[in-house]
Amino acid sequence: MVWRMGTAIRTHGLSKRYGATLALDSLDLEIEQGEVYGYLGPNGSGKTTTIRLLLGLHRPSAGRAELFGVDAWRDRVAAHRRVAYVSAEPFLWPSLTAGETLDFLGKLRASTSGVPSIQSPRVDLAYRDRLIEQFELDERKKVRALSKGNRQKVQLVAALATRAELLVLDEPTSGLDPLMEMVFRECVQEAKARGQTVFLSSHILSEVEALCDRVGILRDGRLVEQGTLAELRHLSAQTVDVTFSGPLPELAPLQGVHATRTGPQTLRFELAGSAGPLIDALAGHQVATIRSRETSLEEIFLHQYDTSPEHVPS
Amino acid sequence: MSPLDTATGPELTRRQGGITTSAWVLLTRRAFLDARIRTIVFVYVFALYAYIQPRGYRSAYPTASQRQAFADSFETNRGLRLLFGLPHHLASVSGYTAWRVGGVLAIAAAGYGLVAAVRATRAEEDSGRLETVLAGPVSKRTVGTAALAAIGIGIALLWVAEFAGLVLGGLPAGGAAYLALATVSVIPVCAGIGVLAAQLAPDHRTASLLGGVLIAVLFLLRVLADSLNGLGWLRWVTPLGWAEQLRPFAGAQPVVLLAPALATLLLLALAARLAATRDIGTGVLSSHDTADARTRLLHSTTAQAVREQQGVLIAWAMSVGVFLFILGTVAKSISPADISKSLDKDLAKLGSGAITSPTGYLAFIFIFVAVAVCAFVCGQVGAAGQEEAEGRLETLLALPVGRRRWLAGRLGLAAVAATALALTAGLLAWAGASTGSAHVSLPHLLEAGANTLPVTILFLGIATLAYATVPRIGQVISYGLLAVAFLWQIVGSLLAAPQWLLDVTPFAHVAAVPTEPFRAVAAIVMVVIGAALMLAALVWFDERDLAHD
Numbered sequence: 001m002v003w004r005m006g007t008a009i010r011t012h013g014l015s016k017r018y019g020a021t022l023a024l025d026s027l028d029l030e031i032e033q034g035e036v037y038g039y040l041g042p043n044g045s046g047k048t049t050t051i052r053l054l055l056g057l058h059r060p061s062a063g064r065a066e067l068f069g070v071d072a073w074r075d076r077v078a079a080h081r082r083v084a085y086v087s088a089e090p091f092l093w094p095s096l097t098a099g100e101t102l103d104f105l106g107k108l109r110a111s112t113s114g115v116p117s118i119q120s121p122r123v124d125l126a127y128r129d130r131l132i133e134q135f136e137l138d139e140r141k142k143v144r145a146l147s148k149g150n151r152q153k154v155q156l157v158a159a160l161a162t163r164a165e166l167l168v169l170d171e172p173t174s175g176l177d178p179l180m181e182m183v184f185r186e187c188v189q190e191a192k193a194r195g196q197t198v199f200l201s202s203h204i205l206s207e208v209e210a211l212c213d214r215v216g217i218l219r220d221g222r223l224v225e226q227g228t229l230a231e232l233r234h235l236s237a238q239t240v241d242v243t244f245s246g247p248l249p250e251l252a253p254l255q256g257v258h259a260t261r262t263g264p265q266t267l268r269f270e271l272a273g274s275a276g277p278l279i280d281a282l283a284g285h286q287v288a289t290i291r292s293r294e295t296s297l298e299e300i301f302l303h304q305y306d307t308s309p310e311h312v313p314s
Numbered sequence: 315m316s317p318l319d320t321a322t323g324p325e326l327t328r329r330q331g332g333i334t335t336s337a338w339v340l341l342t343r344r345a346f347l348d349a350r351i352r353t354i355v356f357v358y359v360f361a362l363y364a365y366i367q368p369r370g371y372r373s374a375y376p377t378a379s380q381r382q383a384f385a386d387s388f389e390t391n392r393g394l395r396l397l398f399g400l401p402h403h404l405a406s407v408s409g410y411t412a413w414r415v416g417g418v419l420a421i422a423a424a425g426y427g428l429v430a431a432v433r434a435t436r437a438e439e440d441s442g443r444l445e446t447v448l449a450g451p452v453s454k455r456t457v458g459t460a461a462l463a464a465i466g467i468g469i470a471l472l473w474v475a476e477f478a479g480l481v482l483g484g485l486p487a488g489g490a491a492y493l494a495l496a497t498v499s500v501i502p503v504c505a506g507i508g509v510l511a512a513q514l515a516p517d518h519r520t521a522s523l524l525g526g527v528l529i530a531v532l533f534l535l536r537v538l539a540d541s542l543n544g545l546g547w548l549r550w551v552t553p554l555g556w557a558e559q560l561r562p563f564a565g566a567q568p569v570v571l572l573a574p575a576l577a578t579l580l581l582l583a584l585a586a587r588l589a590a591t592r593d594i595g596t597g598v599l600s601s602h603d604t605a606d607a608r609t610r611l612l613h614s615t616t617a618q619a620v621r622e623q624q625g626v627l628i629a630w631a632m633s634v635g636v637f638l639f640i641l642g643t644v645a646k647s648i649s650p651a652d653i654s655k656s657l658d659k660d661l662a663k664l665g666s667g668a669i670t671s672p673t674g675y676l677a678f679i680f681i682f683v684a685v686a687v688c689a690f691v692c693g694q695v696g697a698a699g700q701e702e703a704e705g706r707l708e709t710l711l712a713l714p715v716g717r718r719r720w721l722a723g724r725l726g727l728a729a730v731a732a733t734a735l736a737l738t739a740g741l742l743a744w745a746g747a748s749t750g751s752a753h754v755s756l757p758h759l760l761e762a763g764a765n766t767l768p769v770t771i772l773f774l775g776i777a778t779l780a781y782a783t784v785p786r787i788g789q790v791i792s793y794g795l796l797a798v799a800f801l802w803q804i805v806g807s808l809l810a811a812p813q814w815l816l817d818v819t820p821f822a823h824v825a826a827v828p829t830e831p832f833r834a835v836a837a838i839v840m841v842v843i844g845a846a847l848m849l850a851a852l853v854w855f856d857e858r859d860l861a862h863d
Contacts, residue, residue, distance in 0.1 A: 052860075057708055057860045058859040058860065059858070076711070076717075080713055080715075081714045085712035085713075087709065091705030091708060091709050092706065092709065093622065094517065097604070100612060103607065104612040105709075108710070108713050135591070140607070142519075142603050142604065145603035155709075264430070290343045290423050
């Protein structure tokens with residue numbers, strides 16, 4: 001197996017079966033160091049399963065996963081020295097205060113990182129204090145008295161403060177208010193600027209659109225689409241709204257163009273490929289305005305899931 | 315599919331009139347099903363134990379004269395009353411059965427009531443599921459009464475189990491029904507204690523602990539009432555005493571049933587009042603929600619486990635300590651000074667060693683210490699399993715924390731705490747005995763304490779392997795095996811079972827130290843098996859998927 005330096009996450013034919021259910025079907029991922037990778041999919045599509053396999057919490061049924069070239073199942077502890085994780089549900093100790101929790105999680109990291117050859121993320125205390133301030137976390141409050149959003153903040157601060165080379169985030173903003181979500185986005189952007197790799201599992205599309213270099217879309221345990229936002233946009237239809245100053249023209253059917261009437265003077269064209277043939281066809285008609293817009297990630301995403309199961313791209 | 319299965323949420327909201335009833339039925343059914351494994355284990359133990367006792371008595375003492383001799387020597391023996399309570403008419407099958415079955419199963423019933431109540435109310439609440447239920451068109455009251463109804467079904471099943479066991483064992487139906495009723499009368503009171511503790515404590519574990527300590531006190535009161543002259547009135551202040559005062563097969567006094575009935579109502583009324591004043595997920599005695607950081611014992615997962623478990627450890631040490639101290643002080647007055655060799659043999663048939671001197675009595679007590687310490691380590695493995703079931707282990711293992719290291723740390727904690735517990739028992743038994751001017755040496759009693767540890771290591775191994783391989787039901791398996799092993803120890807010899815069958819239970823290999831010499835070979839074998847099971851568990855645990863709800 002050829003291993004390229006600088007790959008943070010690599011999976012090869014990674015599969016997980018729970019009884020009769022195939023939760024993850026032969027996943028091949030390759031995420032470079034420094035990349036922010038958005039992992040999209042509806043509930044139950046296999047996002048959390050992927051993360052459990054990446055963290056060696058569950059054992060792959062087939063294939064393998066590697067973090068920085070280290071086997072995620074066999075050498076869990078070594079792999080985790082370079083990783084910090086935020087789970088979708090904050091599972092913490094009710095009797096500890098937020099501050100004690102941060103202290104505990106930080107010490108666990110420090111105490112097991114005595115291997116000099118491996119760069120181990122240690123908690124950056126100054127940065128942690130800044131994060132506590134930014135996330136407006138009350139350190140004195142016990143975890144059992146914290147709301148879900150506040151418990152989520154404890155997890156986020158603990159993970160971000162390590163400055164780990166790889167951040168694995170599973171729906172990290174669930175329960176956060178919009179202001180805190182903005183703080184989170186800033187932190188991820190800072191992490192990216194520092195060269196940290198981020199694996200962001202989410203179904204908040206705007207978040208992924210704002211943060212991620214590349215996106216993978218998961219459906220029923222299979223990676224159905226992957227690429228940069230520009231690449232994904234290229235794959236799907238773009239939309240052109242045309243307003244006419246005169247009567248609506250009768251256009252001959254065009255290959256790859258779907259037209260619908262959206263107002264008394266307007267037509268909407270959805271294009272699968274190049275806009276050239278449409279522009280040619282419009283020439284000579286009384287066009288008042290042409291508005292073309294990029295397809296949003298939401299449209300790409302919904303487009304993926306609108307198709308009936310028979311149309312799943314292989 | 316039953317008609318209940320189709321009555322889902324939207325259905326309920328549509329049928330305006332029937333909402334409360336249907337939701338109540340569904341909730342009762344859910345609460346009962348959640349407890350089914352525990353209930354099945356108890357039903358099984360109740361039926362089997364009730365069946366074996368009359369059968370065993372008939373085969374061990376076939377003639378009237380043998381029975382009379384047995385009765386003459388045992389009705390006066392105070393030591394055995396610890397477990398079985400006050401005897402009446404031991405020369406008859408029914409009198410013997412009432413003593414043996416009533417006493418032991420009432421203690422089991424007390425534990426059942428407490429656990430059932432805390433699990434069905436507070437543990438359910440702490441899991442967050444209750445909020446989902448209460449968000450629907452369902453009141454707190456409906457949820458509460460449904461939980462109680464589920465416990466009620468459990469009580470009915472245990473009554474049926476004991477009744478059936480007794481009747482199949484050859485007892486008359488009427489008396490059997492009444493004896494079974496006396497036994498299960500303990501459950502609602504202890505369930506009431508559990509529900510009350512659930513209102514007071516900050517979380518369900520503390521509630522179990524609080525209720526457990528209270529029931530241990532009630533048990534101790536019953537022991538003192540039965541063992542010491544002039545303290546018989548103490549029977550009236552404990553539900554375990556009421557079960558005796560009902561006097562099954564000894565001039566029944568059904569009017570005493572008013573006591574558990576009133577106590578239950580009182581406890582439930584008090585709990586209902588408290589429930590109305592507190593928020594979900596908090597207790598009346600909740601500690602503060604904010605605190606200054608205490609960074610002690612946070613440097614490793616094991617250290618943090620010590621911190622989490624320290625309340626449990628202190629409660630166990632105190633309960634065991636107080637128990638042994640009090641039993642130590644009464645050791646001299648309980649054990650008859652001069653007792654015949656033939657009685658010694660009869661006592662041995664009861665699987666209880668020779669209770670003929672203060673030392674012998676204390677050696678007998680340490681069998682219970684062994685069971686208690688075994689239960690403690692099963693509980694410690696259970697607490698570790700709870701970390702996994704509630705998702706916190708995932709948080710830990712996503713850090714550079716090794717699985718084996720984590721589990722081994724928890725096992726080390728359990729072993730060290732068990733050792734401390736066993737030695738505390740020895741020390742306080744000595745302190746008690748000295749206070750009661752019985753002359754037993756401290757090294758002997760410390761040895762008696764240490765003697766409980768090999769079997770504890772064995773059960774620690776069993777519990778760990780059960781947890782590692784079947785995390786969801788590991789605790790039921792380990793507690794179940796412990797109960798079966800102990801019951802077999804106290805009934806096996808009576809049934810005149812072949813020696814190899816008697817030897818199946820590990821408790822058969824625990825010498826009654828200090829009366830008997832320490833059995834080094836048996837101890838080494840148990841430790842080796844226990845250690846091997848733990849190693850197997852560590853390997854298995856390292857290879858499996860993490861599980862959580």
